[in-house]
Amino acid sequence: MSKIEKALKKAGEDRGNLQLVAAAATRGRRAPWTALLGQKIEPPRQQSEPPRQQSEPPRQQIKPLGQQIEPPETISRMADNEHKLLSADELRERGIIHPKQTREPAVQVFRELRTKINQQSRGQNAVILVAAVSRGNGASFIARNLAAAFAFDSAKTALLVDCNLRNPSVHQLLPGASLPGLADYFENPEIAVSKIIHPVGIARLRAITTGGLREIPAEYFVSMKMRRLIESLRERYRERFIVLDGPPMSDIADARILSELSDYVLIVARHGRATNAQIESGLSAISSRKLLGIVFNDEPRIPSLR
Amino acid sequence: MQMYPEQIATALINESFYSRRLVVGMFVIVNVVMLTAGLLWPKSYTGSTSIVVDEKSIMEPLMKGAAVATETADRNRNVREVILGRRILGQVLERAGWLADHPTVLEQEGLIERIKARTTVTAVGRDVIKIEYRDNNQERTLFVTKTFADLFIQEMVAEKESETRSAFDFIDKQAREYQQKLTVAEEQLRQLRSSNLDSRPGSDTELSARLIALNTRIENTTMELREAEMKHASLERQVNGEAEVTVLATREGQFRARIAELQAKLDTLRLTFLDTHPDIVQLKYQIQDLRAEANAQRERRDKFKPSDRLETDEMVVNNPVYQQLRRDLSQSQLTMDALKARIAEARRLLQEEVDRGKGLHSGDARLVELTRDYQINREIYQDLLHRRERARVSINMDSDRQGSSFRILEPAKSSLSPNSPRFWQFMLGGAVLGVLIPLGLLFTRLQFDPRVRLANAISEEHKVPMAAIVPHLWSPGELRGLRKELAILALVVTATLALSATLSVVRFLGVL
Numbered sequence: 001m002s003k004i005e006k007a008l009k010k011a012g013e014d015r016g017n018l019q020l021v022a023a024a025a026t027r028g029r030r031a032p033w034t035a036l037l038g039q040k041i042e043p044p045r046q047q048s049e050p051p052r053q054q055s056e057p058p059r060q061q062i063k064p065l066g067q068q069i070e071p072p073e074t075i076s077r078m079a080d081n082e083h084k085l086l087s088a089d090e091l092r093e094r095g096i097i098h099p100k101q102t103r104e105p106a107v108q109v110f111r112e113l114r115t116k117i118n119q120q121s122r123g124q125n126a127v128i129l130v131a132a133v134s135r136g137n138g139a140s141f142i143a144r145n146l147a148a149a150f151a152f153d154s155a156k157t158a159l160l161v162d163c164n165l166r167n168p169s170v171h172q173l174l175p176g177a178s179l180p181g182l183a184d185y186f187e188n189p190e191i192a193v194s195k196i197i198h199p200v201g202i203a204r205l206r207a208i209t210t211g212g213l214r215e216i217p218a219e220y221f222v223s224m225k226m227r228r229l230i231e232s233l234r235e236r237y238r239e240r241f242i243v244l245d246g247p248p249m250s251d252i253a254d255a256r257i258l259s260e261l262s263d264y265v266l267i268v269a270r271h272g273r274a275t276n277a278q279i280e281s282g283l284s285a286i287s288s289r290k291l292l293g294i295v296f297n298d299e300p301r302i303p304s305l306r
Numbered sequence: 307m308q309m310y311p312e313q314i315a316t317a318l319i320n321e322s323f324y325s326r327r328l329v330v331g332m333f334v335i336v337n338v339v340m341l342t343a344g345l346l347w348p349k350s351y352t353g354s355t356s357i358v359v360d361e362k363s364i365m366e367p368l369m370k371g372a373a374v375a376t377e378t379a380d381r382n383r384n385v386r387e388v389i390l391g392r393r394i395l396g397q398v399l400e401r402a403g404w405l406a407d408h409p410t411v412l413e414q415e416g417l418i419e420r421i422k423a424r425t426t427v428t429a430v431g432r433d434v435i436k437i438e439y440r441d442n443n444q445e446r447t448l449f450v451t452k453t454f455a456d457l458f459i460q461e462m463v464a465e466k467e468s469e470t471r472s473a474f475d476f477i478d479k480q481a482r483e484y485q486q487k488l489t490v491a492e493e494q495l496r497q498l499r500s501s502n503l504d505s506r507p508g509s510d511t512e513l514s515a516r517l518i519a520l521n522t523r524i525e526n527t528t529m530e531l532r533e534a535e536m537k538h539a540s541l542e543r544q545v546n547g548e549a550e551v552t553v554l555a556t557r558e559g560q561f562r563a564r565i566a567e568l569q570a571k572l573d574t575l576r577l578t579f580l581d582t583h584p585d586i587v588q589l590k591y592q593i594q595d596l597r598a599e600a601n602a603q604r605e606r607r608d609k610f611k612p613s614d615r616l617e618t619d620e621m622v623v624n625n626p627v628y629q630q631l632r633r634d635l636s637q638s639q640l641t642m643d644a645l646k647a648r649i650a651e652a653r654r655l656l657q658e659e660v661d662r663g664k665g666l667h668s669g670d671a672r673l674v675e676l677t678r679d680y681q682i683n684r685e686i687y688q689d690l691l692h693r694r695e696r697a698r699v700s701i702n703m704d705s706d707r708q709g710s711s712f713r714i715l716e717p718a719k720s721s722l723s724p725n726s727p728r729f730w731q732f733m734l735g736g737a738v739l740g741v742l743i744p745l746g747l748l749f750t751r752l753q754f755d756p757r758v759r760l761a762n763a764i765s766e767e768h769k770v771p772m773a774a775i776v777p778h779l780w781s782p783g784e785l786r787g788l789r790k791e792l793a794i795l796a797l798v799v800t801a802t803l804a805l806s807a808t809l810s811v812v813r814f815l816g817v818l
Binding site for chain 2: 089092095097105106109110112113116141142266271272273274275277279280283288291292293294296297298300301302303305
């Protein structure tokens, strides 16, 4: 991106943020089922209407304005702009599925999960929180692959946000360890959202790390800034699915706050790891309307060795 | 949680794969343990012999009906106690050469306990017992089994003899006791008889007959007496009504009768004649004379009357009826007196009989008692005499070994090859258990592990939809590692199986 572009984007974001603050103050929390009902997200509409109107006419207007909504063609182009895409084997080495691995059952499973979420959200993008019932249940794996599965579709993009502050993992996907992330965004008001969104070597998939190495207090999640961040991420690209790699449900406070910010929640329970009591307490922390279901992770299955 | 068989099978396969190292490790351990057990398992031979035991207590037939023997303990247990008793085991220990290196008492105790543990005594059918003995030495197995049988028979015969002897002694003693009792009873009976002569059988009825007779006699006599009394009373009444003498018979009376006669004649004559007629005058004089005479008589009689003595002059005639009545009266008086005497006598006899009867009854009861004792004693005594003779015959039979009821049905024999579990059985068991035990443990873990291992268990338990069941995503590196691991595990399993097969073959060839 050129410097001009960046400046434009930042200006647009700041404006959007301000609008969002006003919107949040007037309407309170957004009803989670609005997405299920297939309604357009009402409150932001007022603010985002000018961009949409602009998006409906010829597309060349979009770029200078740096607005959030971009058509599929832009996304395709964005894919072309990826620095360097990882090969299928490299992905597998990192525990990420690849659409070409058709024989791999996990790929099929994630595809199905993605389709299920698509059906639920009626084609709208959504914020999905993936949280394990306790540590070590593999929520990051699920979140990562779910995001990858969303990115399979060339008309969609996915954004993986690492919200697991105590045990971050998304940064492993990135080449540089010191790239700015959530912490930097919260700490430093000058950092733009686009600065913390990094490509991970997978087409149409971006990631936000926790950033830095120090621990971010959980209070950030309650902050208006976090809410604004999520909203702006959601609104920026209508085809972008946001997957929050959440903290384990055992940290009930964090998980609950994040579940309020998200549209759907997936609870991850790992074979031979999660107990029924943990699942029960995790379920009790989540509103059943948002709950998509439980993902049973790491089911032992004899792989095909050929 | 309800699981279908195919679900269980799938779950078990997946779990075995998940815990593959554990499963293979356990397979190897179980196999090694079984092979070691097979190698170390001592060879054992079993010797067996059967003995016909017709063990009826000698007391039973001898004392049949006369005495009830105490219930003997369960026979098989009895036999077992005899065979595994200290006496026989001690001898076995000695004969089989266990005492050659002079073990201490404590060691002997241990040896005996071990022999006991290796010996089984079982009842085959009603009268056959089977003795089985296990040992790791074939010769000794045979020898000990044989010794058991011999010693057992010997012991039982000796015991039976002593039993017969003691039975005889007992019967003999009893017979003597009863003889004494019988003598005493006889003596008592004799004394009672001599002291109480009346007491004979039947004297009771006789007495009652006599009493009845006496009572009858008293009644009859009383009746007669009453009759005599009535007769007497009647006679007395008649006597009172009768005059003692007839007045007409007096002389005055005669005169008066003559006077009357003459007066009649005079009256008749006066009808025809005058008073001057001679006849009439004569008659008048005659009457006059007669009257004078009559008066004289009356005067004379009156003169005697105050003396109240019956004047017996020739003119007084006694009244015959009166006389007769007086005679009858005195006769009836006599009869009455006689009857009264007879009643008194009969009463006295009756009293005597009653007194005698009382004495007779008390004697009778005693007699009955003594007689009964005597009879019972006599019966038992006679019975005992019979039995004693039979016991004597039994003793003779035992001494001649005629009625021996113990004999060896099947002579001692020992298995030619060891009959402990074979090595190949251990090998096969190891292979099978090596699979079954880990599977069982995995199944147990599936059932009881609080951590969830089955996806449908979660949705069933929490009633929430299962969004996805994600299998493990194998990275190429992991797959390489897995291939290597599986190869190693297969090698381990093959090596284990090969080892057990080799050992089995070696064992079969008799090298080990």
